[in-house]
Amino acid sequence: MATDSETAAPRTTPKIRPHPTQNEALVFEKSSPGKRAYKMPPLDVPAVDAAALLGSACRETPAELPELSEIEIIRHFTRLSTWNYAIDLGMYPLGSCTMKYNPRVNEVVARIEGLAEAHPYRPESHAQGALEVIDLLQRCLLAITGMDAITLQPAAGAHGEFTGILLTRAWHESQGNPRRKILIPDSAHGTNPATAAICGYAVENIKSNGDGCIDLEALARQADSETAALMLTNPSTLGVFEHQIHKIADILHERGALLYMDGANMNALVGKVRPGDFGVDVMHLNLHKTFSTPHGGGGPGSGPVACKAFLEPFLPIPVLTRTQVNPGAPGPVSGTWDQNPSVSFSWNYNRPQSIGRVRAFYGNMGMFIRALAYILANGPDGLRQTTEDAVLNANYIRKKLEGFYDLPYRTPSMHEVVFSDKLQAAHGVKTGDIAKRLIDYGFHPYTVSFPLIVHGALMIEPTESESLEELDLFIEAMRSIARECQETPDLVKNAPHSTRVSRLDEVQAARKPVLRWRPAK
Numbered sequence: 001m002a003t004d005s006e007t008a009a010p011r012t013t014p015k016i017r018p019h020p021t022q023n024e025a026l027v028f029e030k031s032s033p034g035k036r037a038y039k040m041p042p043l044d045v046p047a048v049d050a051a052a053l054l055g056s057a058c059r060e061t062p063a064e065l066p067e068l069s070e071i072e073i074i075r076h077f078t079r080l081s082t083w084n085y086a087i088d089l090g091m092y093p094l095g096s097c098t099m100k101y102n103p104r105v106n107e108v109v110a111r112i113e114g115l116a117e118a119h120p121y122r123p124e125s126h127a128q129g130a131l132e133v134i135d136l137l138q139r140c141l142l143a144i145t146g147m148d149a150i151t152l153q154p155a156a157g158a159h160g161e162f163t164g165i166l167l168t169r170a171w172h173e174s175q176g177n178p179r180r181k182i183l184i185p186d187s188a189h190g191t192n193p194a195t196a197a198i199c200g201y202a203v204e205n206i207k208s209n210g211d212g213c214i215d216l217e218a219l220a221r222q223a224d225s226e227t228a229a230l231m232l233t234n235p236s237t238l239g240v241f242e243h244q245i246h247k248i249a250d251i252l253h254e255r256g257a258l259l260y261m262d263g264a265n266m267n268a269l270v271g272k273v274r275p276g277d278f279g280v281d282v283m284h285l286n287l288h289k290t291f292s293t294p295h296g297g298g299g300p301g302s303g304p305v306a307c308k309a310f311l312e313p314f315l316p317i318p319v320l321t322r323t324q325v326n327p328g329a330p331g332p333v334s335g336t337w338d339q340n341p342s343v344s345f346s347w348n349y350n351r352p353q354s355i356g357r358v359r360a361f362y363g364n365m366g367m368f369i370r371a372l373a374y375i376l377a378n379g380p381d382g383l384r385q386t387t388e389d390a391v392l393n394a395n396y397i398r399k400k401l402e403g404f405y406d407l408p409y410r411t412p413s414m415h416e417v418v419f420s421d422k423l424q425a426a427h428g429v430k431t432g433d434i435a436k437r438l439i440d441y442g443f444h445p446y447t448v449s450f451p452l453i454v455h456g457a458l459m460i461e462p463t464e465s466e467s468l469e470e471l472d473l474f475i476e477a478m479r480s481i482a483r484e485c486q487e488t489p490d491l492v493k494n495a496p497h498s499t500r501v502s503r504l505d506e507v508q509a510a511r512k513p514v515l516r517w518r519p520a521k
């Protein structure tokens with residue numbers, strides 16, 4: 001006997017184009033043989049056998065590339081782009097990352113043909129304008145940091161740390177002993193111990209005190225004649241200013257050790273204080289954090305390293321040299337090289353004590369241009385205002401969320417504020433759950449579970465870019481989530497509810513990433 005399902009009319013699933021917010025197939029899955037996004041005109045020269053021409057360089061089987069029409073490709077990638085959160089959509093309160101807005105004028109300047117198309121192999125005599133950009137940026141950064149010499153070569157903050165510790169090592173070696181260990185506070189960014197280790201140093205942890213600052217007695221005990229340096233982030237990753245920084249420098253210097261400053265948090269210092277004045281010997285800057293150039297998704301970044309004069313001989317080659325051709329003429333600061341041919345720039349490779357190159361060519365030029373545009377557009381007063389606004393915004397959030405979230409360190413906040421999930425954990429809700437619920441409210445999550453010295457950390461950095469209205473929206477969202485944690489904790493624990501996919505297996509994603517996809521045969 002026929003069952004109902006056999007006699008019923010076959011159920012066909014109607015073919016419906018997926019809504020842009022729904023799952024998008026891979027381009028490989030969308031591929032159909034023979035489709036093209038463009039057509040070449042018919043050959044008007046004799047055909048040549050490419051395989052014969054290329055010999056062994058020619059692959060045996062053609063690459064399995066997806067075949068689609070132009071509109072299909074455009075729609076595919078445009079739909080994908082709408083899944084992304086971006087600074088152009090809303091606030092990005094990631095602490096430690098300084099996700100400040102990158103003004104559009106930076107992009108206009110970076111695209112000026114003479115700069116964007118400048119080739120690194122161009123002769124120096126044809127690249128004087130580009131070299132002046134580098135020179136001017138170097139001098140701005142030295143003025144901001146109060147240091148004596150600088151290299152723009154490193155391609156990111158971590159790369160800058162690597163370069164700075166190589167300088168430290170080279171200097172100690174020149175003194176007869178590279179030394180053995182580097183001290184790193186327990187609040188440090190993970191790249192600090194990684195840098196020390198890759199430069200051949202043992203890492204020794206140093207405890208923070210109740211204020212979240214370096215414990216001076218512990219430092220005096222631990223720093224000895226085998227200590228190469230202390231790597232310190234100031235303000236720390238708790239957003240706390242090391243107010244005894246000069247004493248920290250003294251303790252290190254008395255023992256022949258150097259003070260390395262991780263400058264990732266310079267957004268709280270620019271225009272107010274200069275690391276060169278409080279005893280720092282060597283430091284890196286993150287142009288892509290403090291000086292507004294875009295970052296995320298793997299770069300490009302820029303991590304200049306500034307140092308005191310005694311480390312200058314060890315800087316990576318080449319070093320930019322400025323020569324006053326006509327000593328009587330005014331300097332180039334007020335005009336371009338074209339207007340002032342009395343100054344010329346050249347690269348100096350003849351530096352016997354240099355640690356060598358750390359990167360091809362001269363660094364990420366596009367980032368230099370954006371950073372310089374940002375610095376010049378703001379000017380000294382504008383940069384100081386930026387710092388003050390960043391600190392004000394963080395403290396506004398701190399004040400408005402106090403009581404709703406636990407504040408483990410009562411020390412005044414600088415440009416970022418760190419809460420813990422202690423109050424919410426009582427209802428079984430963790431910092432990661434709150435962060436995911438924030439997505440439903442239209443915000444990018446804050447930094448989760450970092451710094452490690454705060455259990456269940458919520459680390460928030462609004463930056464100076466955000467208006468009072470946006471800050472209030474964020475605060476209202478955070479307060480509302482705090483209420484949900486008490487009243488409907490499951491709602492928060494299962495968030496996000498508004499996204500295409502909800503909770504992914506993050507461990508699996510990290511351990512077994514699917515990086516390639518091959519079409520099924």
Ligand SMILES: *Cc1c(COP(=O)(O)O)cnc(C)c1O
Nearest residue numbers: 096156157158189191233262264
């Ligand atoms: C971002 C950051 C770094 C690393 O900088 P990258 O440019 O990401 O390599 C190092 N230390 C601190 C405190 C940071 O916030």
